[in-house]
Amino acid sequence: MIQRQKGCSDIYGREAKVWKYVDTVIDAIMEKYNYNYIRTPIFEATELFHRGVGETTDIVTKESYDFEDKGGRKITLRPEGTAGVVRSYIENKMYGDVSQPIKVYYNGTMYRYERPQSGRDRELTQFGMEILGSDDPLSDAEIISAAVNVYKMLGLKKLVVHLNTLGDDESRKQYREALIDYFKPHIKEFCEDCQNRLKKNPLRILDCKVDAENEILKNAPKTLDYLTEESRNRFEKVQEFLDIMQIQYEINPNIVRGLDYYNHTVFEIEAKVEGFGSNNVIGAGGRYNGLVNQLGGPQTACVGFASGIGRIVMALELEKVQLPIVDSIDLFLLYVNEDEKKYAAYLTQELRTAGFIVETEYTGRSLKGQFKQADRLNSKFTCVLNSEDLNNNEIKIKNNKTKEEEVISLDVLIYYLDEHLNSDLFGDDCDCGCGCQEGVECTCGDDCKCKHDCDCDENCDCGCQEGVECTCGDDCKCKHDCDCDENCDCGCHCHHEK
């Protein structure tokens, strides 16, 4: 069997719906903030990332997907999105556009040759946004606000925005030297990684997990002490704008971004949810005023942000956010003989064109099997096509929620569905008309209580097994209540410790 490549994943089924939903929310929010969608190539000249992202960064030195194409060109699969956007900005001379600044967002796959772990794949999907051509602290605040708003609209609540500044190049340089001077006499007391960091990137020592409790580290000089007047000023302005926008944040002097191009504002957004792995930063960004110039464009002030979709999806799951994902259909057409099947073919076509979600049978199941299938698909209505009825220009339609069945004229079928699908008929337990069933995940997206009313106990019909992890998504007790011992006959085989 040919397996998928290491660190890559197939996203399908319900998970794919979640991803699509996240995309639609991103698109909607970005539209409000007036960012334009940009698509840049997945591969670029290797040099772009070396010069842009930084020769010393890990994502270039050891995580890079480099190859030569048949023409001998040195190519790299993009490990992040900013370098490509900046290249495009320069190449297309966007700095000359009448409308400034340029605000763009992207959403696509990135590639990093890493060892996979929780929240980290070799192929990852990131969405990100950039404001190119503005040095105004308001744009820093806007980027953060837009990012937070995307998360909020998705329903994420347990987030912490960590904010810091690296200052301008001068501040950064001085601070770096100060850190080296400070750590050098004591470096033997630090972990091996930190000893390496001292030369390579002393700022990294600050967020070392191993030495976090070390007093020397705690008393290390802070960035804020080394800021130039101007840098300090603009940092305060950023905070002021965030306050006005009512975006909550925490100043965290230990936030140091890994990519070389950052200066001034840097931030990370952390998901504070139980169960997240060690990679719980779902988005991060900052200002990069030097990058455009460094890549051959005019001096241009920019600020940006990027977020991993995979990590967002993980956060949504861990926070158990209810998403408005449709996983029901309007009507299932059942049939027995060949004539009825032909009519089913005709009717599905008609009704789909009219805007309904319609399914029928494709695998030759018995009538009984077709009913089962209709249930599995959460069909709101079912019709058993019957030649006799059809000859009389009639059709029998059953409401799967109320179990009521009636015979109606074929001429009014569309009106019938239209009326009943949008009425309150669905949902004795709620008035949202979503048609959900107890014990089945409600997808109406309203704040209805259908979901929470599932009071299934051990014998719930969600299909899970006692003693086996229940995946029905409800808060059912199937899993936790099994207290059988070895010889029970519940079939759970959960084998408690003997």
Add this chain to the structure above:
RNA sequence: GCGCCGUUGGUGAAGUGGUUAACACGCUAGUUUGUGGCACUAGUAUGCAUGAGUUCGAUUCUCAUACGACGCCCCA
């Protein structure tokens, strides 16, 4: 690149150096129910990641590889 654990059917999984590898769920068909959702009966293949080794014999022991999970580094 380093560390640690794992890999049995569509799914959850038991299990053993040696005849037909449990059990449950799911699925399909049949009986019954006025057309399903309950119950009962039957069926569900090529076998225990791949390759080598130890052995009379390995799914079970050893090694390598691949992949998965988690952690370090680093990063979203």
